[in-house]
Amino acid sequence: MPEKQTLEEIRERLKEELIENLSLEDIEPKDITNDEIIFDENGLGLDSLDAVEIVVFLQRIWGIEIKDMEQSREILVSIDTMANYILENA
Amino acid sequence: MSQTLETTLRGNSIGFWFFKTFLRFGGLYAAYMLLLGVSLHYWLFDKKTVKSSSAYLKRRFPLDSKIKIRLKVYKLIYSQGKQLLDRIAQTSGSIKFDIDFIGRDILNEILTSKKGFILLTAHAGNWQLAMTELNMLEKKIFLVILKENNIAVQKALKINNDNSMFEILSPEGHLGGIVPVVKELNNGNAVSYMGDRPYGFESLKVDFMNDKASFPYGAFAIAAATKVPIVTVLASKTGFKTYRVDFTNIIKPEYKGRKNKKNQLSEWVQEYADILNNFFEEYPYQCFLFHDVWENK
Numbered sequence: 386m387p388e389k390q391t392l393e394e395i396r397e398r399l400k401e402e403l404i405e406n407l408s409l410e411d412i413e414p415k416d417i418t419n420d421e422i423i424f425d426e427n428g429l430g431l432d433s434l435d436a437v438e439i440v441v442f443l444q445r446i447w448g449i450e451i452k453d454m455e456q457s458r459e460i461l462v463s464i465d466t467m468a469n470y471i472l473e474n475a
Numbered sequence: 476m477s478q479t480l481e482t483t484l485r486g487n488s489i490g491f492w493f494f495k496t497f498l499r500f501g502g503l504y505a506a507y508m509l510l511l512g513v514s515l516h517y518w519l520f521d522k523k524t525v526k527s528s529s530a531y532l533k534r535r536f537p538l539d540s541k542i543k544i545r546l547k548v549y550k551l552i553y554s555q556g557k558q559l560l561d562r563i564a565q566t567s568g569s570i571k572f573d574i575d576f577i578g579r580d581i582l583n584e585i586l587t588s589k590k591g592f593i594l595l596t597a598h599a600g601n602w603q604l605a606m607t608e609l610n611m612l613e614k615k616i617f618l619v620i621l622k623e624n625n626i627a628v629q630k631a632l633k634i635n636n637d638n639s640m641f642e643i644l645s646p647e648g649h650l651g652g653i654v655p656v657v658k659e660l661n662n663g664n665a666v667s668y669m670g671d672r673p674y675g676f677e678s679l680k681v682d683f684m685n686d687k688a689s690f691p692y693g694a695f696a697i698a699a700a701t702k703v704p705i706v707t708v709l710a711s712k713t714g715f716k717t718y719r720v721d722f723t724n725i726i727k728p729e730y731k732g733r734k735n736k737k738n739q740l741s742e743w744v745q746e747y748a749d750i751l752n753n754f755f756e757e758y759p760y761q762c763f764l765f766h767d768v769w770e771n772k
Contacts, residue, residue, distance in 0.1 A: 408736065424650070432677075433693070434736070436650040437700040440657045453655060454648035461650065 530767040534684040554760040578722035591660030605710035668694040699728035
């Protein structure tokens with residue numbers, strides 16, 4: 386697990402991981418806003434195939450285990466919701 | 476995302492009572508005799524079943540006339556009924572079936588690794604009978620199944636029982652219910668998916684019986700992301716009281732690079748479709764899809 390990161394560092398790392406793991410072409414970290422809904426067609430437009438990857442890399446990098454679907458509904462929303470959860474729980 | 480499929484729960488409680496009584500007092504032969512008439516009823520009046528099974532049979536037997544296909548529909552309905560009765564007989568403990576497990580050593584190897592794995596079943600042969608025999612795994616099996624299928628599956632696998640080795644995970648939740656699936660795989664447990672129904676994930680078109688058919692890719696996407704193997708389960712009825720459960724077909728999805736993931740998934744889905752195709756070539760009357768997977772939507 387990495388050393389304690391700041392919220393901003395976690396946000397940046399999350400954006401980089403999203404782009405790399407999900408092969409988001411023509412997108413750079415600066416193009417993703419912190420409050421963008423990632424599974425919304427008006428946002429990043431990710432789908433359940435991408436969700437699998439996110440759940441796996443959250444665990445691999447930060448040791449975050451999302452326990453149930455209720456929790457996933459709250460955490461897997463935007464860069465901000467994920468980063469805040471990582472900051473408090475990693 | 477999650478697609479809802481209409482599910483046919485054939486029979487009613489009175490019908491099942493008759494079958495159970497025939498099984499109890501006359502054994503399998505008597506129950507199979509009763510089934511001949513009941514199958515005739517479905518063959519004559521259940522248009523949906525006739526249509527969906529014809530979709531399979533005309534591809535499996537492309538040279539057959541319409542009349543021959545229609546007759547084979549009866550054979551298929553009867554065959555499914557027999558396997559349903561076998562399952563009832565087996566779960567009630569009234570009749571013992573000889574089950575030959577092929578590939579137990581491969582399964583043991585996976586179990587020894589302590590990694591989680593996906594059990595991929597399909598409406599091919601008697602998958603529920605095979606599942607009830609998986610207590611040899613000595614671990615809980617998490618079934619990813621739609622709510623409307625739960626009643627039939629719960630009855631067959633005795634899921635409400637406190638000591639049940641099965642637990643149901645719904646694919647209807649947030650993001651196709653993948654969070655608990657990934658969690659159980661990371662905990663080294665077995666998660667079972669139906670490989671021929673799109674629970675929680677979209678489907679891909681692959682070659683199946685010389686035509687393009689839709690198969691779901693969810694199990695393969697999860698396996699590739701979590702790096703767990705897929706163990707396919709094929710349970711064929713090989714005789715009056717004999718079955719063969721085959722675990723030898725293992726698929727190990729692993730992404731080669733991060734580009735074109737859908738194409739890579741397609742390769743593994745095709746591999747599975749080929750496994751099913753081979754099974755249906757060997758056992759043409761053990762294809763219980765009853766769903767037109769070739770339908771263009």
